[in-house]
Amino acid sequence: MRPRSKNLIKIIGVMAIGIIIVFCVNGRYNDNISKVLKDIENNNYVIKDKVLDFLGINIYNPTSILEKEISFIAMDGDIEAKKEAAWELNPFVMNEASINKESLENKDDVNTELKKNLDKSxxxxxxxxxxxxxxxxxxxxxxxxxxxxxxxxxxxxxxxxxxxxxxxxxxxxxxxxxxxxxxxxxxxxxxxxxxxxxxxxxxxxxxxxxxxxxxxxxxxxxxxxxxxxxxxxxxxxxxxxxxxxxxxxxxxxxxxxxxxxxxxxxxxxxxxxxxxxxxxxxxxxxxxxxxxxxxxxxxxxxxxxxxxxxxxxxxxx
Structure with a gap:
């Protein structure tokens, strides 16, 4: 890759981080900003990874992704918040009444109620x-x-x-x-x-x-x-x-x-x-x-x- 391409990626990376900083209002992201910018300055970066790091997500640790979506999975944090989040879950439970047995048994799509005795004459x-x-x-x-x-x-x-x-x-x-x-x-x-x-x-x-x-x-x-x-x-x-x-x-x-x-x-x-x-x-x-x-x-x-x-x-x- 030529130096000019590297400079362009640096610029794009900085712009991406800048946009994220503008739109993020949660203070917990601020601690990551200086580290990300420093890594970019020293060329120790992969744009995708740094953006994810900034957001506190580690793709090699799936739990970190779940933590962003379901707060009570986190290993630490506010206990009451976890309990509140748990109430938001609505697990789907299949029961016998939920199964359309006619559709399963009638895989050829034949409406048996329409059948009559065949009269070839x-x-x-x-x-x-x-x-x-x-x-x-x-x-x-x-x-x-x-x-x-x-x-x-x-x-x-x-x-x-x-x-x-x-x-x-x-x-x-x-x-x-x-x-x-x-x-x-x-x-x-x-x-x-x-x-x-x-x-x-x-x-x-x-x-x-x-x-x-x-x-x-x-x-x-x-x-x-x-x-x-x-x-x-x-x-x-x-x-x-x-x-x-x-x-x-x-x-x-x-x-x-x-x-x-x-x-x-x-x-x-x-x-x-x-x-x-x-x-x-x-x-x-x-x-x-x-x-x-x-x-x-x-x-x-x-x-x-x-x-x-x-x-x-x-x-x-």
Whole structure:
């Protein structure tokens, strides 16, 4: 280190000590001042250590630090002051009544009160994919249904049926052999099911987004990294008001259960084929994460969306 640097450190050190002297009104620090200044003059200093010494704190003696915060730990001093300080402590005691056993036992975040008997003859939810090969991680597009968007549908369907007794049709028909024609093909699949079952409580076309950073599309739910979801809306259609009532209900449930999990809505004037949303008022286009998320993060999203849908479908009247 060059002499000029040493002089600069001296100046900074003296200024630091000077500031401390100005702001300290407790007389017990005065005895340390002359010693600190003398050490600085003789170059026998480390600024951090001298400042701590001035304050009466020895980092190699943890008790000295505690003494500054809890006066009755000190080895000497006013006995009455120690007793008064002791009364200020409010130790936290855990007892059985303090433990939320439901949260500990319910680590999968399943509301068992919402579960009903599964009736496969009356499907309530239809899941399909206009863009089947949208995938995650290293493969942005894949036909592997254990990695692509279909895997999210699998997780959603599994949780709806096993945990909530909600019957699901999960259609895995490939609609994006020609991506520009995907919504036309998926619209034909949707028409087939509407013709047979007339209606569903909820219909979901599951996609993933592309472009946004992973940080903006990932959150933690119950300590797990999960992909956020977003609802895409085609605005110019006759059934928009009824559809938005369902959209807003699900967003409100999500915000209550898992704040930050839902990224809200993204609205188009019409979109490609109106995303088929004009065909049914209960149809949702859900985007789960981006290509930067992992398949596991996206699949976990399916688990938590199941809870949100169950809150809507199985809610007590």
């Amino acid at each position: 009356k499907p309530e939810v239809l899941i399909y994919h206009s863009h089947n090969q949208e995938s995650y991680g290293d493969e942005a597009y894949s036909r592997d249904n254990s990695k692509n968007i279909v895997s999210v549908g699998n997780e959603l369907a599994k949780n709806l049926e096993e945990n909530y007794g909600i019957s699901v049709i999960h259609d895995k028909t490939i609609h994006d052999e020609l991506r520009s024609n995907a919504y036309t093909k998926s619209g034909e699949t949707l028409d087939k099911y509407l013709s047979k079952y007339k209606d569903f409580k909820i219909i979901i076309d599951i996609h993933r987004d592309s472009g946004p950073s992973k940080a903006s599309t990932t959150t933690k739910v119950n300590g797990e990294d999960v992909a956020k979801f977003m609802l895409v809306i085609s605005k110019r259609r006759p059934n928009i008001n009824k559809n938005m009532k369902l959209v807003n209900e699900l967003i409100n449930i999500s915000n209550k259960l898992y704040p930050g999990f839902c990224s809200g809505t993204f609205t188009y004037g019409h979109g490609i084929n109106g995303f088929n949303q004009d065909k049914n008022s209960n149809l949702l286009l859900v985007e789960v994460g981006t290509e930067k998320n992992t398949s596991k993060e996206a699949q976990l999203t399916g688990k938590y969306i199941a809870r949100i849908l169950a809150e809507s479908i199985n809610k007590k009247k």
